[in-house]
Amino acid sequence: MDHFKRINDEYGHAAGDAVLVELSRRLGGTVRSDDLVCRWGGEEFLIFVPGLAAESLDIQARRLLAVVGDHPVVLPDGRQLPVTASLGYARFPLPRQMVSLDWEQAVNLVDMALYSAKGRGRDCAAGLTALDVSDVAELHVVEQDFEAALNRGQVGLAVQARDQADSGSPKQSR
Numbered sequence: 001m002d003h004f005k006r007i008n009d010e011y012g013h014a015a016g017d018a019v020l021v022e023l024s025r026r027l028g029g030t031v032r033s034d035d036l037v038c039r040w041g042g043e044e045f046l047i048f049v050p051g052l053a054a055e056s057l058d059i060q061a062r063r064l065l066a067v068v069g070d071h072p073v074v075l076p077d078g079r080q081l082p083v084t085a086s087l088g089y090a091r092f093p094l095p096r097q098m099v100s101l102d103w104e105q106a107v108n109l110v111d112m113a114l115y116s117a118k119g120r121g122r123d124c125a126a127g128l129t130a131l132d133v134s135d136v137a138e139l140h141v142v143e144q145d146f147e148a149a150l151n152r153g154q155v156g157l158a159v160q161a162r163d164q165a166d167s168g169s170p171k172q173s174r
Contacts, residue, residue: 002122004043061125065162088114090128112146130156
């Protein structure tokens with residue numbers, strides 16, 4: 001979720017808790033019954049969606065942006081609070097990925113995509129589209145500086161804003 005600390009600071013922790021509960025409800029209602037939604041820490045959620053085609057994953061990312069940001073959260077006192085989220089996502093294995101990743105490395109790469117989305121203004125999704133590394137040493141270089149790896153072309157990233165939800169394809173970076 002974007003700017004969650006500000007929500008807690010301005011509206012109080014009870015409001016922050018209400019936002020998290022509502023966000024959890026919205027996310028859970030947007031995925032398939034076999035998918036997994038879990039709170040990953042603080043205001044972060046991890047969604048595991050096995051067996052989804054790459055095109056469907058892009059659609060799901062846009063759907064998640066919309067379900068979070070299109071309608072304000074109604075707080076217990078009746079106030080309406082607009083909220084947005086930034087997403088990082090990927091379908092593994094990635095094209096050109098020659099190194100086997102364990103689940104922690106995969107989550108770490110998706111987390112880097114998430115921070116890339118936040119760095120691009122928030123309220124958007126950044127999907128990993130490629131990982132061009134041939135050995136573990138190159139993977140560690142990517143993990144050390146994701147943005148530099150993106151600029152070198154070692155990482156492919158598709159970025160889409162919530163307002164693109166109905167307009168079509170994401171912007172590709174590589």
